[in-house]
Amino acid sequence: MQGWLRCATLPRNVLTLHVALVAAFAIVVALCASSASADPVWSPPVDISSPPDRIDSLQCPSLELCVAVDGGSVFVSSDPGVDSPSWAPYANPGVGSISCPSESLCAGANLAKLFVSTNPAGGAATWTPKRLPWKLGAATQVYLNRATCRADGFCLIFDSGGRSATTRNVLADAPHWRTVWTHDPFVIATACPSPAFCVSGDGYGKLLTLSQPGTARQRWSKPQRVFEHIKFSGLACASPKLCVATGIRGDVLVSTSPARGWRTWHRSLRYRAHNLGQPSCPSAKLCVILDDAGNEIYSTNPAATKPDWHVTHVVSPPSGSYGASMSCPAVSLCVAGYIRSVMTSHQPS
Numbered sequence: 001m002q003g004w005l006r007c008a009t010l011p012r013n014v015l016t017l018h019v020a021l022v023a024a025f026a027i028v029v030a031l032c033a034s035s036a037s038a039d040p041v042w043s044p045p046v047d048i049s050s051p052p053d054r055i056d057s058l059q060c061p062s063l064e065l066c067v068a069v070d071g072g073s074v075f076v077s078s079d080p081g082v083d084s085p086s087w088a089p090y091a092n093p094g095v096g097s098i099s100c101p102s103e104s105l106c107a108g109a110n111l112a113k114l115f116v117s118t119n120p121a122g123g124a125a126t127w128t129p130k131r132l133p134w135k136l137g138a139a140t141q142v143y144l145n146r147a148t149c150r151a152d153g154f155c156l157i158f159d160s161g162g163r164s165a166t167t168r169n170v171l172a173d174a175p176h177w178r179t180v181w182t183h184d185p186f187v188i189a190t191a192c193p194s195p196a197f198c199v200s201g202d203g204y205g206k207l208l209t210l211s212q213p214g215t216a217r218q219r220w221s222k223p224q225r226v227f228e229h230i231k232f233s234g235l236a237c238a239s240p241k242l243c244v245a246t247g248i249r250g251d252v253l254v255s256t257s258p259a260r261g262w263r264t265w266h267r268s269l270r271y272r273a274h275n276l277g278q279p280s281c282p283s284a285k286l287c288v289i290l291d292d293a294g295n296e297i298y299s300t301n302p303a304a305t306k307p308d309w310h311v312t313h314v315v316s317p318p319s320g321s322y323g324a325s326m327s328c329p330a331v332s333l334c335v336a337g338y339i340r341s342v343m344t345s346h347q348p349s
Contacts, residue, residue: 038347038349039312039347040296040298040312040314040345040347040348040349041314041345041346041347042296042314042315042336042343042344042345042348043083043084043343043344043345044315044343045315045317045338045341045342045343046087046341046342046343047340047341048068048075048087048089048340048341048342049068049070049073049075049339049340049341050340051340052071053070053071053072053073053340054070054071054339054340055068055069055070055325055337055338055339055340055341055342056069056070056071056096056097057069057096057097057098057108057325058325058326058327058335058336058337058342059098059099059100059106059327060080060100060327060328060329060333060335061100061101061102061103061106061151061329062102062103062329063080063081063329063330063332063333064078064079064080064081064103065077065078065080065100065103065120065121066080066085066327066335067098067100067106067120067121068087068325068337068342069092069095069096069098069108070092070340071092072091072092073089073090073091073092074089074090074091074092074093074095074120074124075087075088075089075342076088076089076090076120076121077335078121080329080333080335080344081332081333081344081346085344087342088121090123090124091124092124093115093124093127094108094110094113094115094127095108095109095110095115095127096108096109096110096111097109097145097146097147098147099146099147099148099149099155100120100149101149101150101151102151104118104119105117105118105149105151105153105170105171106120107147107149107155107170108127108147109144109145109146109147109157110144111136111137111143111144112136112137112138112143112144113129113130113132113136113144114129114130114132114144114147114155114157114170115127115128115129115130116128116130116170116171118171130170130175131174131175132144132157132165132177133165133177133179134159134163134165134179136159142159142160142161143159143160144157144158144159144160145157145158145159145160145187146158146187146188146190148190148191148192148198149170149192150192150195152195153167153168153169153170153171154166154167154168154169154170154192154195154213154214155167155170155175156190156192156198156210156213158182158187158190158200159185160185161185162181162182162183162184162185163179163180163181163182164179164180164181164182164187164210164220165177165178165179165180166178166180166210166213166214166218167214168214178214178215178216178218180210180218180219180220181220182200182208182220182223183220183222183223184200184202184206184208184220184223186202186203186204186206187200187201187202187208188201188202188203188232188233189201189232189233189234189235189245189278190235191235191236191237191243192213193237193238193239193240193243193258194240194259195213195214196211196212196213196240196259197209197210197211197212197213197240197258197259198210198213199235199237199243199255199258199259200235201232201235201245202223202232203231203232204225204231205225205226205227205228205229205230205231205232205247206223206224206225206226206262207223207224207226207245207261207262207265208220208221208222208223208224208262209221209258209259209261209262211259221261221262224261224262226253226262226265227251227253227267229249230247230249230251230253231247231248231249232245232246232247232248233246233247233248233275233276233277233278233323234246234276234277234278234279234289234323234326235279236278236279236280236281236287237258237281238281238282238283238284238287238302239284240258240259241256241257241258241284241303242254242255242256242258242281242284242302242303243255243258244268244279244281244287244302245265245279246276246277246278246279246289246323247276248275248276248323249272249275250270250271250272250273250274250275250276250291251267251269251270251271251272251276252267252268252269252271252276252279252289252297252309253265253266253267253268254266254268254302254303254307256303268299268302268307268309269297269307269309271291271297271309271311273291273293273295274291274292274293274295274323275291275292275323276289276290276291276292276297276323277289277290277291277292277323277324277325277326277336278323278324278325278326279326280326280327280328280334281302281328282328282329282330282331282334283331284302284303285300285301285331286298286299286300286302286328286331286348286349287299287302288326288328288334288348288349289323289326290314290315290317290323290324290326290336290338291323292317292323293313293317294313294314294315294316294317295311295312295313295314296311296312296313296314296348297309297310297311298310298312298348298349300349310349314345315338315343317338317339324336324337324338325337328348331348331349332346333345333346333348334348
């Protein structure tokens with residue numbers, strides 16, 4: 001009682017200061033808790049593939065669909081956004097590298113064929129081979145490397161001889177292809193963020209841009225090395241005004257004007273600790289990468305002149321990893337494939 005009386009008789013200004021200090025302390029505690037909870041959080045890796053196969057490609061066109069492939073199977077998740085997503089396998093009809101820009105379009109390249117599915121969750125029978133503009137396979141010693149498609153049906157394919165071809169409607173029974181030489185048989189990553197252009201990176205650190213893709217006037221720029229000692233491992237574009245490329249030796253390159261060619265690219269991060277995998281940029285405010293040591297490298301302002309890149313260890317990856325396949329259909333979901341495992345994050349930044 002005596003103590004209460006002593007407090008009650010304190011001057012009004014002292015009591016006001018006391019209340020203000022308590023409120024300020026509560027705000028600081030809340031901010032610290034919010035900051036602590038903002039660290040990336042990933043689920044434990046779950047094996048979906050079995051030796052000797054390994055996950056070759058992973059694509060998540062939406063919060064309701066993810067598709068992964070290895071040498072023997074296609075794995076589909078219709079609930080990648082839940083805490084413990086399920087992955088249903090079926091026999092791989094022959095696809096390797098896949099491009100799934102929407103739930104109703106997935107294209108998969110193998111050595112001599114291009115398979116397309118409008119319902120990849122429906123099983124192997126939904127994948128149909130498409131007529132290609134060239135003869136490929138053992139007889140020619142020229143093979144199909146990869147395909148990159150947009151949701152409107154546009155697709156760009158590459159072979160191992162330095163040729164590429166585009167079609168405006170890969171879903172047609174007999175797509176009409178326009179061939180255009182890249183003069184670069186080593187392209188390993190491509191993005192087409194706009195009908196106006198596509199951009200590619202090769203395994204020797206060169207960038208090239210395709211203007212007016214799908215038209216009679218389409219043309220590749222001359223492959224140009226941006227920086228010495230860079231070998232690209234992946235490329236992603238959040239929009240026509242933001243593309244991010246990763247290197248196996250740890251470099252991150254960014255362009256906010258990728259349609260204008262290789263001179264617009266700059267080194268955003270020199271991260272030489274480990275090899276970087278495929279980046280994913282679901283928006284201009286988030287790009288996410290995983291390296292071969294289980295570290296997540298992310299930025300919430302990748303288009304800035306001096307972006308902030310954060311590095312957080314999130315998983316102990318399987319041995320033999322060269323970085324993860326990454327697909328983030330939204331800022332609230334990223335899915336990664338490491339060797340034979342997949343893992344998800346609802347809080348990638």
